[in-house]
Amino acid sequence: MNSIIAFLLLVVLPFVGLYKLFEKAGRPGWEGVIPIYNIYVMIKLSGRPLWWLALMLIPGVNILVFIGLLVDFLKSYGKFALLEHIEGVALPFIFLPKWGFDRDTKYIGPSAAPEFREKFKTALKKTPAREWADAIIFAVIAATMIRTLFIEAYVIPSASMESSLLIGDYLFVSKVNYGARLPMTPVAFPFAHHTMPLLNTKAYWDGIELPYYRLPGLSDIKKGDVVVFNYPMDADAPLSRPVDKRENFIKRCQGTPGDTLSVVKAQVYINGKAMITPPNGEMKYIVKTDGSEINTQLITDLHLADFGAIDNTTFTTNTTAKAVETLKGYSNIKGVRPDTAVSGHADPVNAVYPTWIPNNKILGKLPDYKWNVDNFGPIIIPKKGWTVKLDSLTFPVYSRAIEIYEGNKVEVVGKDILINGVKTDSYTFKLNYYFMMGDNRHNSEDSRFWGFVPEDHIVGKALFIWMSVDDQAGFLNKIRWSRLFNIIR
Structure with a gap:
């Protein structure tokens, strides 16, 4: 309509x-x-x-x-x-x-x-x-x-991409690389995204919504690209925002349309081949000490974050693989190992029962994927023109994309699947989808939790950092000069 x-x-x-x-x-x-x-x-x-x-x-x-x-x-x-x-x-x-x-x-x-x-x-x-x-x-x-159509500024609001990108990094995002997406909600207040500052009211009118169209770009999205996109879950109530007015997120693309993705012991595999882990990405480690305190300057230098005490000699922290190698060289450090979840076991801390999958019986069966943040899939990322066989295992994974992102009426009557009132056991996708993950693997809610990113949600490619501000530092040290004009890789 x-x-x-x-x-x-x-x-x-x-x-x-x-x-x-x-x-x-x-x-x-x-x-x-x-x-x-x-x-x-x-x-x-x-x-x-x-x-x-x-x-x-x-x-x-x-x-x-x-x-x-x-x-x-x-x-x-x-x-x-x-x-x-x-x-x-x-x-x-x-x-x-x-x-x-x-x-x-x-x-x-x-x-x-x-x-x-x-x-x-x-x-x-x-x-x-x-x-x-x-x-x-x-x-x-x-x-x-x-x-x-060309370029837009963006600021990193959370720690999900640390240490590749830090809170307070200001980026330029290119609309040209993947092709500029034309406005889908054309009646909007200039320079406001979805909410008016101070007034806290909608900055757009959704009475007119245009079809999705993207201008030709310089390249397709590649695995490893750092991408800004609209948060797909903002489609749901109570926000129910139009596509281009959903919150902007930034993650790294791990899987492109048609790929089979899996995560095994925190290692991402695409089509059976291990992906390159971002060198500055963080994850959680368990550190064993001789009981002495860790030097506070060392904590700052190695960017050790999110401390959690296990006992008097053991703690957990989020940091990079490079920092771990440095940490192992200190005499008071007795051991460092990754704190990864057990395969095939959805433990209460690291469990991932994806929020895009309905948490009820589908076709008479409640799927138990036993996925967690470090062991996930395998899962096929939908590609335009790909036909998926719908059954008790696949339907829960793909039903959100079919209904919410592709605009179909989806019903389950007994053990029958009805799409737009027609009984079916398969579906052919109209859009391409992507799988996005944060570089801070144990501190990122991403596609492991909320599913695929449709192509019409893609905003642009992150290019470089033009400013970086550390709000926790003193006045004279607020600007992280070493990060200025760093190319994002």
Whole structure:
């Protein structure tokens, strides 16, 4: 239903307006409903050079050029006021038809022509306030286009990627690498994601939701890429956010569409081959000492975090493999070993009964996968066009993707699976999916807990750190200078 409303508002009604406005300029009305050709006619009617048509082929630039062309087009019909320009650009489905059917609205000439400017120089003259308003609006539009199509800033909010990325790292995220995703919720407050600052209200209107579309990118998502994406579980109540307004998360891609992924003793395997473990990634270790205290400077230098005492001589900590090797060289350290969960045993501390899998009997059987954070799968990551056989073991794993992310009505009646009211025992996926994990393997809620990331949730690729701030440090040491402009690998 939303797609039908979006089509009527964003395509049909503006084309109706162009049809009538073209007729007022002595052009055949049908020219207004032919994509691309109608832009050519708008250029002619506005008096702009034909090479503007070439600019419409450049992603990002074409949006700014089209806004400028539309403003020129409106001036050619005597719409000189700033409010009229905002109305025509922001709400073309209302005001283009309105002006098209308005008897007082007439075509008065090509607005970009010198003769036109001379004739209407009084109406076109801008006050200082108007010049400031134009500059601010242009800056907001340009910045929004840059954030949407090219690059966006992001800050690390949690420890799930430590020590590869630290809390307080400020990143630039590229939209170009994987192709920019066009806005799916177009009516939104500029620079606010999903919530208005201070007001704590929605920063968008979900009355119009557009279909998913992504511009061509430089590459596909590769295993090992650090990726920013929208958190899939925000689709659920009470938030029920649209795809592009769900919370931004950052993790490392471990599996791509069609891969078979498993985790065995904390080692990730893809299609039976061990994946490279991030060198700065952390996990939990058990440290045995001679009973003496650990030097506080050593704790800081080795980034030992999340201490947990077991007894007077033993504690657990999250740190990197490199730090562990250094730690073993100290005389008061008697032993260090990974604190990994037992295979085939969902113990109460490290258990993973994924939250995307319904915790009730499916098809008369409650699956017991016995997965935990260090032993998981094997599981096949859905790929567009892949058909999965649905049974008591596979249906719980894939039902969320089928229902929530691909928009089907899914029911279980007895032992029968109904998709959109039709009994079936298989399903062919419409989207590609990814498996994301944090580098801090024992301190990250990721795809092991909440499942696959659909391709329409992908925001972009993390490029480099442009600023890093340690809120726990003193004033003079807040900036981590050594991390500035580090490429993210």
